[in-house]
Amino acid sequence: MAPVADPAPKPIDWADDGDIDDDAIPPVTPGLPPREERDEGNGVKVIVEYKFNPEGKKVKITRRIRRTLVTTKVNAAEAERKTWAKFGQEKGRKAGPHSSTTTVGENVALKFSAGSTKKDEPEVDEQAALRKQLQSKKITCRLCKGDHFTSKCPYRDTLEAIPGAADTGAEPEVSDAIADPTNPAVAAGTSGAGGKYIPPSMRQGANRGAGERMGGPMNREDMPTLRVTNLSEDADEEDLREIFSRYGRVIRVYIGRDRETGECKGYAFVSFESRDDADKARQKVDGKGYSNLILSVNWSQPRGERPGGA
């Protein structure tokens, strides 16, 4: 018996593979003629397949696939534009962009490839370099010059209240500047070197102690806040406020929600005016049922003091 010689290896065509894999059409079914393909010319390909329909009858499926590119017309117009004579600053130059007048944008395209090819590597490198350039943009705190955002500055409370601290950084001798009436910063008065308005209570020399005691600017981290967990997904602020305001004045109710669906993620924060009230509420509401669930109430640890808290 002479072994049957392999047919000449066909060039791999991923499109053909895809057809077989994607569709629910079996490649070759016993009792059915094999699939046929032929070119009709004009970019039209005809695929004839046979299969059994649900009733068990043999059916012939003929598909005509036109390979005409949608972009053909666009490209024609583009090609035509490329023949135009240049004008303006580009006048007289040969075809194609010139670096002195034109920035060539990146052509973003999705590519399919089985593996990495040498051809792709330079592009990847370019992008990586660009990203690196962006990342190396330095972040400097306007207050203390540390490498964090101003809002994250650990000395914010202190430095923000000092006019000029932000832009001048560490000025060596403040007393010299004050003694010199010709110094523009001094001549500008108490509104700060940058010309930015500073409320009188915040100006240098103002007695800030009283303001602070009078319940001046109090930020979220200072408020006695409870974390409520085990909430049902349809919990809302209204209900929580109602539950908690029995024990004292509730300043804020925040419900953690899914950004897309808006559904409660199961926890909330309730801030009270007074720590005592908050503590009372914490003890009373903890373990209380709400919407078929048993609430759990604890002190919230402010975001900034939590590891990983943004």
Place this chain on the structure above:
DNA sequence: TTTGAGCGG
């Protein structure tokens, strides 16, 4: 199960 959004630069 369970610790908030967003803004810069």
